[in-house]
Amino acid sequence: MKTGNALYKAETGKAKDDLFARIGEFLWEQRLSPDPQHYAFAYRVMTEAQGPFGQTVAKLTDGGVRLSRADIEKLGGAVAMDAASQQAARAKSDGLVAQTQMQVEGFTDMVQAMRIETEDFGRDLAASADAMRDTGLGTDEVVRLTGAMLDRVRSAESRLEAATHEASELRAKLEEARDNARRDPLTDLPNRRAFEEAFKTQSANGAALCVAVCDVDHFKSVNDRFGHAVGDRVLKAIAEALSTACSGHMVARYGGEEFAILFTGTDRATALATLEGARITVAAKRYRLRESDEPLGAVTFSAGLTQGAEGESLGTVFGRADKLLYAAKHAGRNQLQIG
Incomplete structure (x- = not known):
């Protein structure tokens, strides 16, 4: 027979x-x-x-919804990034920073070289002008200096063209990186930050x-029954x-299986008609598994x-729409609530 202390330890261990x-x-x-x-x-x-935090x-996770990074951070938590993702993100960021620095340094060096060449040409041309005033000669020297300067200008133009092309490529890479930071990788929709x-x-x-x-209604059951690869395909279809x-x-993927739509320049009735059309279209489709046709x-x-x-x-407007969403869920799902 267990003593009181032993029972307490057993119960405590079970609870842990x-x-x-x-x-x-x-x-x-x-x-x-x-x-x-x-x-x-x-x-x-x-x-x-049972407290406010848990509730x-x-x-937020009712119906199998997964918390987004922003949700966790807003609740006071922290989201860890796996080592591979950290390394890839750091390498990409460091690469763009290095390219930008090299580009800036290249432009600086080029401008400095062109300034020096222009000063040299001006100094040589002034000396030739003085010689012409003193002797009445020096035309050949001026021609030589002018030809040399033209060669320098052509060379500078060629280098400047190459640098401009590199700058355009770098600008495109920076724009791509900026866009990627605001886009969901699975659906290719704008993400929460962009919204x-x-x-x-x-x-x-x-x-x-x-x-x-x-x-998405009952999304957790899709993942549980068919796996996350199928779940991802469902999200892409939606x-x-x-x-x-x-x-x-x-249209943005706000997090997990939650999407947000920003209707601009449209009244509520028109937005409702548009969204209702989307709901009917989605509900009418019958999906099959790609692998087995099940x-x-x-x-x-x-x-x-x-x-x-x-x-x-946005917090106020989104919060109101979110409450309406939960009202639609509790009313039976596959419907819209407006307010």
Whole structure:
């Protein structure tokens, strides 16, 4: 028979094992590596499940939604980047910085050389002019100096053309890097950062704005039944359908299976009709597994749509649309809620 102390230890050990298991499950569901930052965040989620923090996380992850990097950071957590990603990002950044520095140094050297050559030509030409005044001769020397200077100018023009071409290539690489930082690699849609910047810009310009938040219904079950490769293909299909239906407006992958749409210069009724058309199109499709041709069935999404008032921040407008999305989920999914 176990003593009270032994029973306490057994129960405590069981509770710790259960907590550890739940932390591991949370990390796996959120596709977070077992780094100390992620573990600390998951530990807080599990131990404060009934508090405001835990309830906020539960709301964000309802229906199998995965937390985005911004969600975790906003909640006070930190997202670790794997070593390979860190090395690749650092190498790309260092490479662009080095290229930029070399380009600037090259232009500086070229301008300096052209300045020196121009000064030399001016000095030699002035000396020849003095000689002509003194002796009435020196024409041949002036011709020689002029020809030499023309050769130098042609050489400088050639170097400048090459440097300009290199600068154009570098500018294109920098633009590509800037674009990649604002684009989702899976769907090729703008990401959350790009969406936030676009809202800020359009709002500052006084444009009429509507925001929709869309979430794929029962997405976790797709991943659980068919695997994440199929889940990724579903996300790409939804992204394409939304982009086609909402052409002319920004469709972004906001995080996980959540998409956001920024309707610009459109009233709420028009935005609703557009989004409803997208919902009907998506719900009517019947997907099949590429490998086995097995039916995947219907894939649907729910959405909340709201119109932004003048001066409202994205946090306010998005929060309102997000609440409407959850209302659509609780009302049975595969529908839109407006407010």
